Amino acid sequence: MNERARKKAIRENLTSYAFLVPWLLGFFVLTLYPMIYSFFLSFTEFNILQPPKWLGLRNYFVMFIGNEQFPRDERFLNSLLVTFKYVFISVPLKLIFALGIAMLMNRDLKLIPFYRTLYYIPTLLGGSVAIAALWRRLFAGDGVLNMILRSAFNLNPPAWISNPKYALYTLILLSVWQFGSPMIIFLAGLKQIPKEYYEASAVDGAGKMRQFFSITLPCLSPIIFFNLVMQMINAFQSFTQAYIISGGQGGPLDSTMFYSLYLYLKGFAFSEMGYASAMAWVLLIIIAALTALAFKVSGSLVSYGSGE
Amino acid sequence: MKRRTTSLIKSILTNILILLLGMCMLYPVVWLIAASFKESNTIFSDPGLWPKAFTLQNYVKGWQGIGIVGFATFFKNSFIISGLCVIANVIFCSLTAYAFARLKFAGRNIWFAIMMVTMMLPTHVTTIPRYIMFRKFGWIDTFLPLVIPKFFATDAFFIFLLVQFIRSLPKELDESALIDGCGKFGIYTRIVMPLTKPALITTVIFTFLWTWDDFFNQLLYLNSPSKYTVPMGLRLFLDSSGISSWGPMFAMSVLSLLPCLILFFSLQKYFVQGIATTGIKG
Numbered sequence: 001m002n003e004r005a006r007k008k009a010i011r012e013n014l015t016s017y018a019f020l021v022p023w024l025l026g027f028f029v030l031t032l033y034p035m036i037y038s039f040f041l042s043f044t045e046f047n048i049l050q051p052p053k054w055l056g057l058r059n060y061f062v063m064f065i066g067n068e069q070f071p072r073d074e075r076f077l078n079s080l081l082v083t084f085k086y087v088f089i090s091v092p093l094k095l096i097f098a099l100g101i102a103m104l105m106n107r108d109l110k111l112i113p114f115y116r117t118l119y120y121i122p123t124l125l126g127g128s129v130a131i132a133a134l135w136r137r138l139f140a141g142d143g144v145l146n147m148i149l150r151s152a153f154n155l156n157p158p159a160w161i162s163n164p165k166y167a168l169y170t171l172i173l174l175s176v177w178q179f180g181s182p183m184i185i186f187l188a189g190l191k192q193i194p195k196e197y198y199e200a201s202a203v204d205g206a207g208k209m210r211q212f213f214s215i216t217l218p219c220l221s222p223i224i225f226f227n228l229v230m231q232m233i234n235a236f237q238s239f240t241q242a243y244i245i246s247g248g249q250g251g252p253l254d255s256t257m258f259y260s261l262y263l264y265l266k267g268f269a270f271s272e273m274g275y276a277s278a279m280a281w282v283l284l285i286i287i288a289a290l291t292a293l294a295f296k297v298s299g300s301l302v303s304y305g306s307g308e
Numbered sequence: 309m310k311r312r313t314t315s316l317i318k319s320i321l322t323n324i325l326i327l328l329l330g331m332c333m334l335y336p337v338v339w340l341i342a343a344s345f346k347e348s349n350t351i352f353s354d355p356g357l358w359p360k361a362f363t364l365q366n367y368v369k370g371w372q373g374i375g376i377v378g379f380a381t382f383f384k385n386s387f388i389i390s391g392l393c394v395i396a397n398v399i400f401c402s403l404t405a406y407a408f409a410r411l412k413f414a415g416r417n418i419w420f421a422i423m424m425v426t427m428m429l430p431t432h433v434t435t436i437p438r439y440i441m442f443r444k445f446g447w448i449d450t451f452l453p454l455v456i457p458k459f460f461a462t463d464a465f466f467i468f469l470l471v472q473f474i475r476s477l478p479k480e481l482d483e484s485a486l487i488d489g490c491g492k493f494g495i496y497t498r499i500v501m502p503l504t505k506p507a508l509i510t511t512v513i514f515t516f517l518w519t520w521d522d523f524f525n526q527l528l529y530l531n532s533p534s535k536y537t538v539p540m541g542l543r544l545f546l547d548s549s550g551i552s553s554w555g556p557m558f559a560m561s562v563l564s565l566l567p568c569l570i571l572f573f574s575l576q577k578y579f580v581q582g583i584a585t586t587g588i589k590g
Contacts, residue, residue: 015492016413023404023423023467026460031426034437041436048440104326111323116580117573118330121337124572127521129539130561133546134340137554142352144339177333184583237430240523240539244546260524263432268528273436280432287430 042278047271059278076279078254079262082168086258087235090175095227098182103216106190116184123180132174132244136161139170161245164255171256174241182227189223190216225298232294233287239264259283337565344562348555367563370556374544377533379560382541389454389537390519396458397466397515398508404461405470406496410482420471427464439528449531454522458515466511469582473507474500510582513575517568538564 017024042059044052058070066072105115125131138144141159149155160166197215206214217224242250242258250257250265259279267276343351344366346359372378407413408420442453461467477500485495501508523539530536533544542564545557572579 013413016407016411019403019407019411019492019496020413020419022400022459023407023461024419026457026462027422027426030438030457030460030462031429031434034434034441035429037437037440038433048443101326101329104322107319107322109319109323109326113576115326115330117576119333120572120579121569122333124517124568125337125565127517128565128568129521129523129542130340130564131336133542133557133561134336136546137352138336138339144352147352181583184580233428233430237432240521243523243527244543247546260432264524264528267436268439273440277436280430280436283430284433287428291428 038277038280041274042281044274045272046274046277048273049271052274055274059275060282062275063278063282075254075257075262079250079257079259082255082257083236083259086168086172086175086238087232090172091228091231091235093172093176094179094231095182095224097176098179098227099186099220099224101179102183102186102190105187116187119183120180123178126174126178127240129240129244132241135170135174135241136245162252164251164253167246167252167255171238171241171245174245175235175238182231185223185227186220189220193219221298225294229291229294232290236260236283236287340558341562344555344559346555351554351558366555366559370545370559370563373533373541374548374553375533377536377541379538379541379563381534382536382538383563385451385535386520386537386539389451390516392451392455393458393519394512394515396455397461397463397511400459400461401463401466401511402470402501402504402508403496405467405474406500408467409471409474410479410495410500411492423464423467426462427468435528442529448529449535450529451535453529454519454525463515466515469510470504470507473504477503506578506581509575509578513571513578513582516571520568 041052043055043057045055046052062070062073063076064072101119105112109115136143139160140146141162143161145160146157149157158166160170193215197219198211201211201215237260238258239260242256242261243264246252246256246261248261250261260283263276263279263283266272266279338357342357342359345362345364346366347361347363348366350360370379373382404423408416408423438453438457442448445452447453447456481499481503482495485499490498521539523543526537526540527543530540536544538560542557542560545553545560
């Protein structure tokens with residue numbers, strides 16, 4: 001009897017695992033093995049044609065420290081800086097816009113579905129090469145924006161895209177422009193906050209500002225936090241926009257050299273695949289550290305509303 | 309009475325404000341559409357939205373592409389790749405999700421946790437080894453590296469979405485089907501799949517959009533123009549910079565956005581649901 005029950009359990013397990021076979025194969029062959037392999041490659045010099053040559057920690061050493069023999073890779077540090085700037089300016093701005101517009105819409109408006117559509121269109125289209133190319137034309141020296149600024153306001157504006165001071169900000173603008181999905185998420189979250197909270201606080205004499213900081217923000221904090229983490233992870237990996245707007249070079253003067261663009265150039269244009277693998281692992285660690293930090297901070301700031 | 313008037317005015321003002329902001333946001337897209345119908349030499353001298361001289365010349369010229377390969381090929385390639393990815397994701401992500409959500413087996417929680425971790429992983433960690441591997445298989449300059457991974461449920465995000473959805477379905481249906489002699493696979497195809505339709509449609513939508521716009525992998529794996537997709541075709545125009553190619557470039561840009569717009573407007577309900585329930589990136 002016991003034997004039969006065990007056999008049955010094994011059979012049950014086997015049929016269940018049969019459903020998982022595609023995913024398991026994918027996990028081992030397309031995720032785990034590549035991860036281990038890229039970890040190994042990160043300690044080597046590898047140009048795909050010759051076998052990898054062991055370097056120890058040199059790739060990492062060149063990235064962050066460097067000496068006379070192996071000078072530090074200033075372009076790497078610059079790409080890290082550019083990406084950090086991009087992430088920490090664009091993500092908060094995007095979420096602030098998303099929350100602002102969502103609050104503006106969070107009332108009984110008949111046209112909400114229409115507005116939601118309107119504001120989602122940039123997000124729908126913004127990741128494409130077409131829009132990135134359009135952006136390049138909008139903010140070029142003789143582009144559309146400057147044409148308007150010159151003819152309507154008689155200004156003499158700079159060439160935004162080809163000026164190292166401003167090029168990154170055109171990319172930030174492109175990212176902030178796509179605030180549609182956090183907006184939809186915030187709007188759904190706002191609808192969940194009980195109206196009684198606001199009514200009760202109004203009776204107690206709380207103003208709109210006070211209500212925002214004491215009710216809206218705390219109630220939304222889990223959603224805001226989740227969006228912050230996801231948007232950050234994605235922003236760190238941005239590629240298409242920088243590639244198209246800078247013509248694949250990260251220029252002018254490396255001012256739009258995103259981390260993933262530099263990784264791509266290193267790995268596939270300069271054939272330094274060992275170095276590019278090391279970069280991928282540094283990115284993994286940065287993202288993991290930021291996510292962990294975010295979770296830690298959220299412990300004290302985010303209220304999940306359990307218990308009163 | 310007075311209070312009702314003020315609230316009415318307030319509501320009208322809010323509507324106007326939202327509408328104005330929305331129009332500012334859409335200006336670039338509207339300008340793009342307008343520019344695609346303007347004559348090439350007037351595109352940048354005429355900031356107005358309405359073309360002074362309406363022409364389809366840009367579309368005709370653009371459709372021919374640059375060199376010997378035209379946009380008919382690029383669109384065909386993009387549709388083949390996106391279509392295959394959609395089919396693969398719907399079948400294999402839902403199969404995996406069903407196992408995680410409904411079946412009992414040893415080690416389920418550990419595998420599930422691993423699956424969640426792969427969702428957060430930056431793709432760059434696997435990019436280079438996968439490239440080396442696919443190169444050994446002789447898959448460079450074919451669609452295989454873009455499509456085959458989807459047949460192994462590598463888009464953990466959709467597995468997660470579907471698991472969440474399947475868990476919310478009542479279990480009684482499964483149980484009664486089991487009593488009626490339905491196997492696990494039967495339950496999956498006959499009961500769980502049909503009930504999961506809304507989440508599957510969300511999967512279809514976002515798989516299509518993200519594959520359609522996945523410039524990075526297409527750039528990596530496709531080398532010859534006859535294999536190029538629409539985003540790669542647009543890049544050809546960009547590389548051959550010159551005022552004359554902007555008109556055709558804009559025309560083809562509009563066409564490249566069309567499938568996404570059509571999908572969006574026909575399945576809007578599912579878009580909003582999908583985004584609101586899962587917090588989709590983007």
